[in-house]
Amino acid sequence: MSGALRSMISLTVLASLLAFASFSTADANPSTTDGQRGIKNFLTEHTLVYPDKKGEENLIHFGRFGTFDWYFPCQFESGTWNLNTDRVLSLTYDNPDFQSRQYKVARQDDGITLTDPGNDSPTVGKLIAGNRLPFG
Structure with a gap:
């Protein structure tokens, strides 16, 4: 050659x-003006770390193909996630013991705010690149 x-x-x-x-x-x-597509890309392949009502750390990893894994102290659950054009995040669990949940999503500088429609107080979480769930 x-x-x-x-x-x-x-x-x-x-x-x-x-x-x-x-x-x-x-x-x-x-940016915050990128709408539903921007937030969906912002979530994908990231782990959301947020406190629950008791102050315990919860983690949700958002996969590329609409799946998620959720870890909260000593338990793992999984399911599917979707974000609609109104920026409402829907989580549907594989385990029938867990009801589906929906949250209004607002992006912040290094994280997001999730607001449950039935609860006016938002939950603020931090996003970390990659899957940060503990192993086993």
Whole structure:
């Protein structure tokens, strides 16, 4: 293979990698005006850490394909999540003992506020990149 052909292939590969990197990070940190799509991208592949009513730490990891895993002291649950155009987050648990829940979502600088329609006091949580749930 000639040196010119090698250089051309290297430049093509480098350009492709740069294009992919800029495309894949375009929605990584949406502003508060990005609407439902921005918040959905903001949640995906992040773990929400928030206190429950007793002050105990809860964690929810939002997966890429609409699934979630929830950890609260000594228990794991899973299910599916969806965010509608009104920024209402719906959590549907795989375990029939848990009722589905809905929260109005508002993005903050480094986290989100979840407001339960039946409860006026919002819960403020922090988002951490990746899956931060404990193992087993």
